[in-house]
Amino acid sequence: MTLADEEKREESWIRRHAIDVRPLRHVAYRRLFLGNAISFFGVQFTAVAVPVEVYAITKSALWVGIASFVGLIPLILFSLWGGAIADAFDRRKVLLVGSLLMWLTTLGLLAQSLLHLDNAWLMLALIAAQSAAFGVNSPVRQAIIPALIDNEEVAAAQTLSFTVSNIAAIGGPVGAGLAIAAVDFSAAYAIDAVLFTVALWAALRLPAVPPGGTKATGGLRDVRDGLRFLAGHKLILLTFAIDIGAMVLAMPKALFPAVADQRFGASSLGWLYASIAIGAALAGLTSGWIGRVHRRGIALVLAVVGWGLAVAAAGAVPWLWACVAFMALAGAADMISGVYRQTVLLSAPDEMRGRLQGVFFAVVAGGPRLGDLRAGSVADATGVTFSWVSGGIAAAVVAVALGLCFPVLLRYTDRSD
Template sequence: MTAVEDAAQREEPKGWLRRHAIDVRPLRHSAYRRIFIGNAVSFFGVQFTAVAVPVQVYAITKSALWVGVASFVGLVPLIVFSIWGGAIADAFDRRKVLLVSSTMMWLTTLGLLAQAVLHLDNAWLMLGLIAAQSAAFGINSPVRQAIIPSLVGPEEVASANTLGFTISNAAAIGGPVGAGLVIPAFGFSAAYLVDAIMFTVVLWATLRLPALPPTGEKHSQATQASSVETQSAGRGSAGLRDIGIGLRFLAGHRLILLTFAIDIAAMVLAMPKALFPVVADQRFGESSLGWLYSSIAIGAVLAGLTSGWINRVRRRGIALVGAVVGWGLAVAAAGAVPWLWACVAFMALAGAADMISGVYRQTVLLGAPDEMRGRLQGVFFAVVAGGPRLGDLRAGSVADWTDATFSWVAGGIAAAVVAVLLGAAFPVLLRYTDKTP
């Protein structure tokens, strides 16, 4: 073997890693790095609450429908406050909005902790706390995403999105597994306590951010008109007129609307989380809860860690539709198998597909002008967080009328079919590429 061939062989693994490993360049920016760390720690704690709430509701009511209702009850405040929160993010210093909304989320977690410590076992009280937390989340989430282009360079936005999705899903693995150990041993109050303690890290990270007022940066001629209209509505108002301007901007962008539609179909029809407590109780045993709740995230993390190729895909519309089809079929397979390991494996595959579609959908939105990003992110999070809540209600209702297996499998198949139909009916979705503005 020649020296040149030997050197080439030594370089090949390094080149492969560079092409396929996750892009960590955004972490070079100190402000982004701090908020990334804060989100990573707080996401882990939030997962303890995400598991504890439906399991506690099921323990109180012994009803899959109630689990679905508990998820659904936060939908209205989520939609209202996501859209309004997006307008707030476009009108005020985004650091201050992020700090206030994060504090509100922390206080609702303390409320859940208090009711668990006092053993109130009141499902209606829990519904009220869930609604309040959804309202705070609705304000917080659009701001958290809208600040990303201000913290990293424009060429690193897709990579920052991938990092964010990956770390949140990594937390969604460890968090549910940890909750599955903590709740049986120490009760629901311990799970809420873990969340409350860890959420303080994101408060610290937000305090360390610089001031982040909307820049009102100019874009293409097509978007300058909306920029002028937005500015004429008055910075700092965040009123109905500002919300209306954002919605009119959205109505004129068919591709964005289609990314919302395909995500709603995937989540409403195929999200099976409301069935996890039922399936654990009736089929796999209590110890399976952590694995079931972390299964989607396992696949998303694996996809994220090998996501170097995502930014190089040219036909992103085809990749997006294919990912949603893969999500639906994998969910259906997970519901049909009788073994826990196979169920987790198929849900992990579904999670990988969901992460890929999420990156492309978010990248479309962050290409919008800065003065519109908050409002578009508000609608996005109303869709992203509202869809699974509707999906929980659908899954729980159908399971109560039929059984958990039918609800799970039929939903996955329906999501895959609808994704194919949307791609066939609206070619603009399939024509979405890396060059689409």
């Protein structure tokens, strides 16, 4: 074999296994990707600071769960409504308004921290407001992507988005831990507020993306039409169901402050919050094979089973390094399942994408919040370890049960969407 042949072979291997970056050829998508990447990093500072500040005020894992759960209702309502708005109006304008609302709620969290109000009820109100803003912002952020790239690049764009968000979720929690330790919670909120201005810039620079082929008005009738469309698509419903089971039963984030306080020490907090993202980012960077999997339904179920078992193992081990390693494995499995679920969703007609993305974000963001409430309440009643381990095992069992009871999920292939 000549040197040239060997170089071609290595290049071919890299192309097959490394992350697909073709969507970045498109200027508008590249600008949106850059804004998302930088703002995702800042958002992680707030994502860590909020539960840790709530725990510092209340000294209760249940309150951490409640703080996560309290945003669920506005998240669901505004995700559904935000998706309908995204199908009725220029998606660039909707994205800009949603981003501005998120930025203002972060400034509110910064203000209460600078004033040292230490009021858990005020924190709950700000969390609810931020959830509402997130509900408006997130569906349109995803629904706008197919308009900026070629159709065959949608799966690659989703993988890029998942990967960059998880890379941000590695450095963000570590940085948040350092900022909180060096200054206080206000430093974390201030960093988020500054970095989120890049997302505002990216939204401003996008081209107009008017609704296509739809008579939607952004009202309740449009929400109902989206739900009716969803009700007729069993595969999409099953991808929602398997994700809800995984997140509600096995998401252990509400337990991280208590575990750091009782078991591993304060310095472990950043590692615990970054652990899921470490695995997801590594999986994303080596994700070239994901798009070539034919039996995607089986791969999806196996990924969710892997998530649950890895979470259970992480909760059972007594060493921080092992806990982080197992949670990283869980994060890799979650990234793989997320790509397949999102690819199914984005195969829907363009005039329905906003509304379906609204439902999707109500599921993917609402599930972990319910999971936080479950984990915190069970931990207060039975102990942190039992809550963590039993939830992971239950999530794996539910994934297998859904696959066996609904064969259409296992029959999902790369040609099903």
